[in-house]
Amino acid sequence: MVDIQKAAIIGCGFVGSTIAYSLMQKGIFSELVLIDADHKKAEGEAMDISHGLPFSHAMDIYAGEYEDIKDAAVIIITAGANQKPGETRLDLVQKNARIMKSIIGEIKKADCEGILLIVSNPVDVLTHVALKESGYSPKRVIGSGTVLDTARLKYLLSEKLKVDSRNIHAFIIGEHGDSELAVWSCANIYGIDIQQFGKLRGCENFQNEMDEIYRAVRDSAYEIIERKGATYYGIGMAAARIAEAIVRDSHTVAPVSVLLNGEYGLSDLCLSIPTIIGRDGAEQVLEIEFNAEENEQLKKSAQELKQVLTSCE
Numbered sequence: 191m192v193d194i195q196k197a198a199i200i201g202c203g204f205v206g207s208t209i210a211y212s213l214m215q216k217g218i219f220s221e222l223v224l225i226d227a228d229h230k231k232a233e234g235e236a237m238d239i240s241h242g243l244p245f246s247h248a249m250d251i252y253a254g255e256y257e258d259i260k261d262a263a264v265i266i267i268t269a270g271a272n273q274k275p276g277e278t279r280l281d282l283v284q285k286n287a288r289i290m291k292s293i294i295g296e297i298k299k300a301d302c303e304g305i306l307l308i309v310s311n312p313v314d315v316l317t318h319v320a321l322k323e324s325g326y327s328p329k330r331v332i333g334s335g336t337v338l339d340t341a342r343l344k345y346l347l348s349e350k351l352k353v354d355s356r357n358i359h360a361f362i363i364g365e366h367g368d369s370e371l372a373v374w375s376c377a378n379i380y381g382i383d384i385q386q387f388g389k390l391r392g393c394e395n396f397q398n399e400m401d402e403i404y405r406a407v408r409d410s411a412y413e414i415i416e417r418k419g420a421t422y423y424g425i426g427m428a429a430a431r432i433a434e435a436i437v438r439d440s441h442t443v444a445p446v447s448v449l450l451n452g453e454y455g456l457s458d459l460c461l462s463i464p465t466i467i468g469r470d471g472a473e474q475v476l477e478i479e480f481n482a483e484e485n486e487q488l489k490k491s492a493q494e495l496k497q498v499l500t501s502c503e
């Protein structure tokens with residue numbers, strides 16, 4: 191039986207510990223288990239993060255073992271190597287696929303019933319590996335996908351247009367990586383078409399600015415990694431938001447990485463598409479009418495991912 195107030199994080203490096211910190215501040219769980227190959231590190235993170243509890247919400251955060259996560263409602267996997275400067279997410283594939291397979295083996299042994307949220311990169315490939323290895327329903331295995339990239343898009347648009355990023359509805363789909371695309375045909379600000387809003391804010395040729403913003407989003411991770419070696423705050427908030435949608439059963443729309451089963455003419459791979467997220471995980475993958483160019487780009491993104499998938503299976 192799943193305890194809806196319990197979560198687990200496997201891999202407590204920069205990303206895992208930042209997600210733990212975000213979850214602690216959100217106050218949506220009463221128990222959080224941290225697992226890492228380096229148990230001492232998990233213990234240290236649990237101690238450090240717990241010292242913030244007097245400023246947030248009562249919660250039990252501890253370093254544990256797989257037997258402790260049997261009843262966790264959400265299991266977040268961030269274990270694996272991160273990108274080194276100049277390395278693409280796809281370069282990480284062989285190394286992290288091996289780690290993912292061994293973790294899924296442990297999760298299966300523990301007889302878990304919760305939702306798996308995959309964050310380790312390359313996230314689309316590893317979500318597929320986790321799905322195949324676990325044999326779980328595709329609803330139960332989701333990747334954080336382009337939820338982070340979408341947040342980056344909203345932030346950069348908000349900076350350019352000088353508007354609250356929460357008024358922006360725009361999203362990135364496809365691979366969480368170099369072949370991702372912005373779906374401009376669906377983008378709006380407070381319901382106002384994005385080009386029209388650009389004009390209202392004094393940007394005469396906003397299309398050029400949009401192209402530049404897309405490139406900045408796509409290359410964000412490289413830029414950050416070159417400067418500080420890793421990215422973790424944005425993904426910390428993004429993963430906590432996905433976990434919240436599951437626990438609160440809020441039917442939130444977010445571009446998570448999910449198994450495609452004929453949607454958009456694509457199948458047998460995971461990539462990011464706006465999906466309804468609730469207590470059961472990925473409730474519905476939305477099949478939206480994109481324009482012809484976007485459909486073409488999505489297909490290309492899928493082809494690139496398919497090539498990597500065949501190389502690691």
Ligand SMILES: NC(=O)c1ccc[n+]([C@@H]2O[C@H](COP(=O)([O-])OP(=O)(O)OC[C@H]3O[C@@H](n4cnc5c(N)ncnc54)[C@H](O)[C@@H]3O)[C@@H](O)[C@H]2O)c1
Pocket residue numbers: 200201202203204205206225226227228231268269270271272273286289292293308309310311312313334335338366420421422425
């Ligand atoms: N999806 C996203 O948007 C996104 C964003 C940023 C980073 N990432 C990815 O998250 C992953 C983690 O990044 P990081 O910066 O935290 O790396 P990190 O090296 O700081 O942490 C990785 C942790 O995983 C642990 N680990 C390794 N093998 C393990 C195993 N078999 N079982 C349990 N723990 C194990 C390591 O001990 C380490 O603590 C990377 O793959 C990175 O590319 C994803």
